[in-house]
Amino acid sequence: xxxxxxxxxxxxxxxxxxxxxxxxDVLRAFSVAAWAFAGGAxxxxxxxxxxxxxxxxxxxxxxxxxxxxxxxPGFDAFNSPAMLATHDLPGRTIVQKTTSGTVGALAVADARxxxxxxxxxxxxxxRLLREHGAEEVTFVVTGEEGRAEEDRACAEYIGRRVESAExxxxxxxxRARDSRWAAELAQDARRGLPGVHQDDVRLCLEADxxxxxxxARREGALMVLRSVPAPPG
Ligand SMILES: O=C(O)[C@H](CS(=O)(=O)O)OP(=O)(O)O
Ligand SMILES: [Mg+2]
Numbered sequence: 001x002x003x004x005x006x007x008x009x010x011x012x013x014x015x016x017x018x019x020x021x022x023x024x025d026v027l028r029a030f031s032v033a034a035w036a037f038a039g040g041a042x043x044x045x046x047x048x049x050x051x052x053x054x055x056x057x058x059x060x061x062x063x064x065x066x067x068x069x070x071x072x073p074g075f076d077a078f079n080s081p082a083m084l085a086t087h088d089l090p091g092r093t094i095v096q097k098t099t100s101g102t103v104g105a106l107a108v109a110d111a112r113x114x115x116x117x118x119x120x121x122x123x124x125x126x127r128l129l130r131e132h133g134a135e136e137v138t139f140v141v142t143g144e145e146g147r148a149e150e151d152r153a154c155a156e157y158i159g160r161r162v163e164s165a166e167x168x169x170x171x172x173x174x175r176a177r178d179s180r181w182a183a184e185l186a187q188d189a190r191r192g193l194p195g196v197h198q199d200d201v202r203l204c205l206e207a208d209x210x211x212x213x214x215x216a217r218r219e220g221a222l223m224v225l226r227s228v229p230a231p232p233g
Contacts, residue, residue, distance in 0.1 A: 004129070005136040006159040010146020011104050018138035021111040022125060022158060023216075025142045026150040027181045028079050029068070029101025030118040030214065031204035033094075035081040037227035038210055040090030044225040046105050046216060047097040050075075056095045056222075064089075068098040071194050081204060082197035096225075104142035105216050109223055111138075114216045116225055119154050119173065123208035124230035126161030128215075131231045134162070143181060150176035150205075157207070165233050169207035176205050 007018070024030065033044050047053040050067055054074045057065040064087060068079035077084055079098050096102055105116050113132060117125040129137060139155035141148060153175035160167045176182060182201050189198040212227040 004134055004159065004162050006155070007136070007138045008141055008146070008152060008155055009138060010141055010144075011100075011107050012145050014107050014140065017108055017110045018136075019111060020113045020129070020132070020134045020137045021108040021140055022115045022117050022129070022137055022155065023101065023104040023108060023140040023142060024117055024151040024155045024158075025098070025101030025104065026118045026154050026176055027143070027148075027179070027185060027204055028081065028200060029096065029098040029142075030116045031120055032066070032079050032081050032084055033096065033101075033116060033214055033225060034118060034120045034210055034227075035203065036084055036089060036094055037212060037214065039085060041092050041094055043093050045093060045095045046102045046223040046225055047095050048102075048106055050097055053095045053097045060093065063093045063095055066094055066096045069195065078195035080195055080197050080200050082199040083195070100142040100148075104140045105225070106223060108138070108140060109216070109218065116214045116216055117154065117158060119157070119169070119176065119205055119207045120203075120209040121213055122154060122158050122169070123161055123165075123233060124211055124213045126158050127230040127233050128213040128228065129158070129162050137162075148181060149179040150181060153179075173205050173207055177201075
């Protein structure tokens with residue numbers, strides 16, 4: 001059994017850069033990112049603003065510009081795992097800008113090890129942390145200034161999975177299914193709001209779907225997220 005000290009902080013509570021950070025956004029940024037890698041995307045540039053996203057897209061016309069919220073001129077894709085599947089992803093670079101997930105990752109950009117995570121990559125993230133021998137980890141609970149239940153539940157699940165592979169995901173998924181944002185997304189999908197698909201919540205709330213973790217690092221002036229195979233469990 002591996003003992004790891006876990007801290008759970010919202011973005012406004014980050015006063016210093018942790019050595020090891022796991023930034024959680026279940027609904028939906030880092031579920032979307034994981035589905036993008038599963039669909040063959042090569043890398044995801046985490047942008048600091050919509051303007052930066054569009055500037056990068058102008059310099060690299062083949063890149064896919066993705067933002068959350070309403071559609072806007074110049075953007076190609078929504079922050080929706082179901083809708084992303086309609087794009088041609090193999091080998092592509094995505095530039096992603098969202099309200100919570102990408103902001104949280106950029107807030108701890110100088111961490112020695114920076115992982116971005118959600119339920120679909122939770123087990124793989126835990127195995128990578130275990131392999132790294134992390135004794136202390138800061139989970140950045142990006143939603144609702146650290147109070148988003150879906151993000152907190154996922155962070156706690158990953159923390160438990162570092163200590164033991166024998167953890168039942170169901171109680172954690174249940175908390176996420178009952179969260180305020182899961183209910184809002186389901187309602188937005190029923191209303192037909194652009195950028196929200198009725199399958200999104202389901203695609204985000206599946207534990208351990210993918211065998212890779214997602215590591216963010218500076219590459220020149222950019223913060224780049226890549227999938228990294230996790231050791232077997
Ligand atoms: O697209 C999402 O689900 C949210 C949108 S919102 O601005 O919080 O309503 O963004 P995310 O950064 O993925 O939490
Ligand atoms: Mg979120």
